[in-house]
Amino acid sequence: MDLPELGPLWLSLQLAASATAVLLVLGTPLAWWLSGTRSRLKPVIEAVTALPLVLPPTVLGFYLLLLMSPRSWLGGLWVEVTDTTLTFSFTGLLIASVIYSLPFMVQPLQAAFESLGRGPLEAAASLRASPLDAFLTVAAPLSLRGFLTAAVLTFAHTIGEFGVVLMVGGNIPGKTRVISIAIYEHVETLRYAEAHTLAAGLLLFAFVVLVFVYVFNRRLPVHVA
């Protein structure tokens, strides 16, 4: 196995880990809000959150490309502040991945929070726990399975993305050439041996992660509210 070939794999792992971390921070409060709100905005926000599930990745990638291009307000601002472009950069890929994988974080978390019911939180409030306190000490620990599912789905989905990456990031070794792009390029250029190495590696990796998750998930206690 050629050593440079591992570059795309590391890049993919880095991208997936970063996207999962960012989404844990952004998606948790969003899912929490959605699970408890009676706002009339709720269905609208839910629809926006679910859009990446139904849109072809190329459509999403196309709009993100337009948004990040130096000629748009966002892309232009980015160039002014950082002196680099968002398109064809790791940061651009990360932003695109966060948007693309948003429903995979928010939906399992929202379902987990909704299944808690109001009981445990009211009990916490009656014991003087502030809403944040009650979330951290009651809702979050009781939703561990939801967090695990959401994180794994987000991570796996980001590893596997292709269309959005191709549109926004292109194929720059070490910067935006993630594993799915590398495999695609190997196949295009008829280098099947290299394609095999990467594809089998990814397959093995995915399998090991899923087995780990299911074993771990079984050990987590189920809490019946």
Next chain:
Amino acid sequence: MSPDRESTTLEVDVQVAFGGFDLQVEQAIPAAGVTAVFGPSGSGKTTLLRSLLGFEAGSRGRIALNGDVWLDSEAGVAVPPHRRPVGCTFQDGRLFPHLDVAGNLHYAERRSGEANAVSITHDDVVDALDLEPLLDRRPDTLSGGERQRAALGRALLSRPRLLLLDEPLSALDRRRKAEIMPYLLALHPRFGIPTLYVSHAVDEVALLADRVLVLAEGRVQAFGGTIEVLEQLDLAPLTERFQAAAVLEARVSAHDDQYRLTWLDLDGQRLSVPRIEHLAVGESARLLVRSRDVSLATERPSPTSIRNVLSGVLASLHQDESTAFAEATVDLGSHRLRARITRASAAELGLAAGSPVFALLKSVSLDTRAGR
């Protein structure tokens, strides 16, 4: 309102409306002793409780404890639930399933704040509720009764200024109820926290409460001392018939060691009950007599196995033509008994208001608390 009254009162003047139901309660409740909130299911008991806790966002009006305002919708004040110094238990217990019993107690204690730190210590609570053997158990391994005990302990350790108990016995069968009752009875005398006890069971109310707030269809039907309120016959439609009961207060006159009995004096008439260990001669005991456990006779019966026969005057007789039964009230002097007899017997005995009668008590429930 005088400052004196404010210092010991739970002022309630709330309206809650949702769906087709509305609750309107205006009542100053002394913040001392045990007050039962009593009524059939659907009468608004739990809604009132949730409004006091701050969980009913649609609550309007005013709630204040000892002058501290929790809700004043006109002034735009609504103290959030976690800032109200109330402890509560829920019908379903609601222990945190991810913590063991010790963890649940600790959760409450850590957040209780020193301001309200009456004299409730962890050890006191564990001792009063016998929680020691449960401390390292998970809630899902506890029986219903154990769960309620742990939940009571948790509520106490939040060191509340008001304790709200929402039907703590309703999810339990008879035997478990009997297990928990002594703990409930001991709670107020030991910790002295003003308590609202929500229940739809007359016997619980009769044994536990100093006063009763009766709710029906979202309105206060009656409020007053337990004995007076339970004596009012017009409450009968609110209580299921088989639940109707009277509460008597009798004085211990002697203990009989040979037959393990305690003799009680009720306005000059004698009653005997199984030995009450913790009451001394001269102390008073509260008795609950269900109307279904009372038979009536027009002559003093010849010896029977029924030990307690009281003489009195029939005060009223309500016949329900749609059933076989009649509800009789017997005046015993300062107390009243209620009896449920068949209309046929009433006719055969020729009973009418004013008839002298003998009441035969088949069984009597006892308040196990020491003299009140």
